[in-house]
Every structure is written in structure tokens, then in C-alpha cells.
Amino acid sequence: MTYDSVIVDSHVIHQSGIIEKNIVINEGKIVAFTTDIPSCDKKINAAGLVSIPGLIDTHMHYGVYSPIDRAATTESHVVAIGGVTTMMRMLRLDGAFSMNLQQQLKASSDSHYVDYAIHASIFNQTQIDEMKLCVENGITSFKLYMNLGGEIGHVYMEMNPGETKLIESHVDVNDEIIENVVKNAANLNCPVLVHAEDYQECACGIKTAKEKNRDGLNAWSESRSPDYEAKAIKKISEYARKYNSIIYFVHIGSSRALEQITIERENGTKIFVETCPHYLTLSHETQDGYLAKVMPPIRTQNDISSVWEAISKNQINTIGTDHVANQLKL
Numbered sequence: 001m002t003y004d005s006v007i008v009d010s011h012v013i014h015q016s017g018i019i020e021k022n023i024v025i026n027e028g029k030i031v032a033f034t035t036d037i038p039s040c041d042k043k044i045n046a047a048g049l050v051s052i053p054g055l056i057d058t059h060m061h062y063g064v065y066s067p068i069d070r071a072a073t074t075e076s077h078v079v080a081i082g083g084v085t086t087m088m089r090m091l092r093l094d095g096a097f098s099m100n101l102q103q104q105l106k107a108s109s110d111s112h113y114v115d116y117a118i119h120a121s122i123f124n125q126t127q128i129d130e131m132k133l134c135v136e137n138g139i140t141s142f143k144l145y146m147n148l149g150g151e152i153g154h155v156y157m158e159m160n161p162g163e164t165k166l167i168e169s170h171v172d173v174n175d176e177i178i179e180n181v182v183k184n185a186a187n188l189n190c191p192v193l194v195h196a197e198d199y200q201e202c203a204c205g206i207k208t209a210k211e212k213n214r215d216g217l218n219a220w221s222e223s224r225s226p227d228y229e230a231k232a233i234k235k236i237s238e239y240a241r242k243y244n245s246i247i248y249f250v251h252i253g254s255s256r257a258l259e260q261i262t263i264e265r266e267n268g269t270k271i272f273v274e275t276c277p278h279y280l281t282l283s284h285e286t287q288d289g290y291l292a293k294v295m296p297p298i299r300t301q302n303d304i305s306s307v308w309e310a311i312s313k314n315q316i317n318t319i320g321t322d323h324v325a326n327q328l329k330l
């Protein structure tokens with residue numbers, strides 16, 4: 001038979017390691033790895049190049065600092081160059097989904113270079129009541145920001161398509177919101193993505209650091225202690241067990257958080273875990289300046305080792321970038 005195409009002579013990243021084989025493709029699917037070159041319509045010479053499976057970036061923010069009609073093009077262009085074939089957007093809307101969702105979806109539906117999916121952030125009861133509407137529009141995962149509330153509830157939402165005005169907002173992701181999102185997501189059979197930091201503890205920590213005139217990434221890590229991550233993980237896991245829902249912890253990067261997740265898994269909570277490149281590479285012990293200021297903070301060299309170890313033990317399921325499409329002038 002004649003196949004559609006064969007990619008010849010590349011180094012193929014395969015689940016068994018790197019293999020030196022030709023990739024035979026038929027009807028859009030890889031059907032064989034061969035050493036010979038079978039009859040085909042198209043032969044692609046890839047000598048010296050590397051073939052990798054299309055990567056999935058599970059965690060990206062775009063549409064907040066530039067409108068989605070523009071950001072979908074720029075960000076999907078960049079990820080495609082890096083080998084990413086599916087990108088997942090964290091959507092943050094200020095108002096009701098019934099008012100804003102359609103224009104957000106329409107504004108980006110023709111402008112991605114790669115496949116994409118959307119996680120919807122839920123901040124209030126109105127949006128909780130609209131989770132079903134999201135599912136009807138193809139959004140099947142929801143994000144909870146346990147780090148946002150009270151004095152530290154400030155957040156930027158998605159810009160309106162076609163405009164460049166920043167949309168500032170204030171939210172309170174309190175226990176009632178958290179419980180209702182977990183409950184509703186379970187009813188809809190959707191996972192809840194969780195930013196696990198207790199906002200009340202973080203607010204206290206930041207206040208104390210300011211009073212002591214502390215500065216730098218070390219102080220940032222201290223003011224948002226890994227214990228506050230653990231506290232949030234414990235709280236939401238209790239709700240998850242109560243309603244039998246699935247939790248996906250985003251950007252886990254501390255050994256304390258990983259310990260708590262192990263405990264909650266042993267307690268029977270259904271948990272998936274994501275980490276990010278910065279928790280695998282950066283620590284406040286070796287970084288100066290503010291460029292690596294993220295939430296949750298980068299931690300110590302020991303924490304980096306713990307994250308690598310958790311990956312090797314399959315305790316971490318995904319790596320997402322948590323890329324925020326910002327502009328240098330901001």
C-alpha cells in the first residue's frame with residue numbers, strides 16, 4: 001500500500017526513549033515506526049531534526065493585558081514555534097458569562113494557530129449559576145483562586161475584545177464560593193483547577209513583611225508561606241471528598257504542598273497535580289531582583305529537588321507554563 005507521508009531520519013522522542021526510526025503517517029495518524037521507507041505520497045526529510053509529540057500547555061493567561069483577538073494570534077504563534085500544539089486558556093471574566101462569554105469566544109475562534117481549550121474562572125454566585133452555560137459552550141473545567149479575597153482580592157480580568165483598557169476588579173473567593181463551585185462542578189462532572197493559597201493568611205504575611213520593611217524574593221516567599229498552600233489544599237480537599245469531585249492543583253512548587261497532597265490522596269481525594277518550569281529551575285536563594293516574583297512564590301533549592309522527585313514518582317501529572325501574556329511597558 002501507499003501511505004500518505006513518511007518523516008525520514010529524525011530523532012524521535014518516544015515513550016521508550018529516543019529512537020532512530022522513520023515515522024509513517026496515514027489519514028492524519030502515526031501508523032508505524034520503520035527503518036525502511038515504505039511507499040508514500042510525501043517524503044519529509046528531517047535528517048538531524050528532532051520529532052516530539054505535540055506538547056499541551058495546560059495553563060496560560062492571554063487576553064488580560066492585550067485583547068484576546070490579538071493575544072490568541074501572538075501567543076499561539078509563539079507556542080507553535082516551541083512545539084506546543086494545544087494551549088489551555090484561563091478565562092477570567094468580570095461580569096456574567098451570559099453577558100460576556102459569546103463575544104470572548106467569537107473574538108478568538110479564528111485566530112489560534114494551534115488547538116485550544118478554555119478553563120473558566122469562577123468568582124461569585126452569579127458565575128456559579130452559569131457553570132452549566134459554560135459547559136454548554138464547550139468549557140468543561142473551572143478555576144478557583146483561593147488566593148484572592150479581602151485586602152488581597154485585587155485582580156485584572158479579560159479585556160473586552162478589540163479594546164486595550166485594563167479591566168480591574170476585586171473579588172472575594174470565600175468558603176461559601178469555594179464549596180459551591182466544588183459542589184456544582186461535581187454535579188456537572190467537571191474538574192476544579194485550584195490556586196491553593198489561603199488569602200487571609202497571605203494578607204497577614206504580606207502586612208507583617210511590610211511592617212518589617214522586608215524586601216526581595218526571600219521575603220516574598222516568607223510572606224506567602226508554604227503552610228498557607230497546605231492550609232488551602234486541606235480545606236478544598238475536604239469539600240472535594242464531601243461532593244466526590246476532582247481537584248487539579250495548579251502550579252505546585254513546594255515540598256510542603258506536595259506533602260499535604262500526599263496526605264489528601266491517602267484520605268481518598270481525587271487529585272491531579274501540575275507544576276511549572278519555574279518551580280523546577282528557580283529558587284529565591286539564587287535569584288536577585290523581582291523578575292521571578294510569582295504566586296505561589298518560588299522557594300528553596302530543597303523544594304526544587306522535591307518537585308523533581310515528585311515527577312519521578314508520578315505524583316505530578318502535568319507541567320504547565322502559567323505563562324501570562326504581558327507587555328514590557330507594564
Ligand SMILES: [Zn+2]
Binds near residue numbers: 059061090322
Ligand atoms: Zn495561572
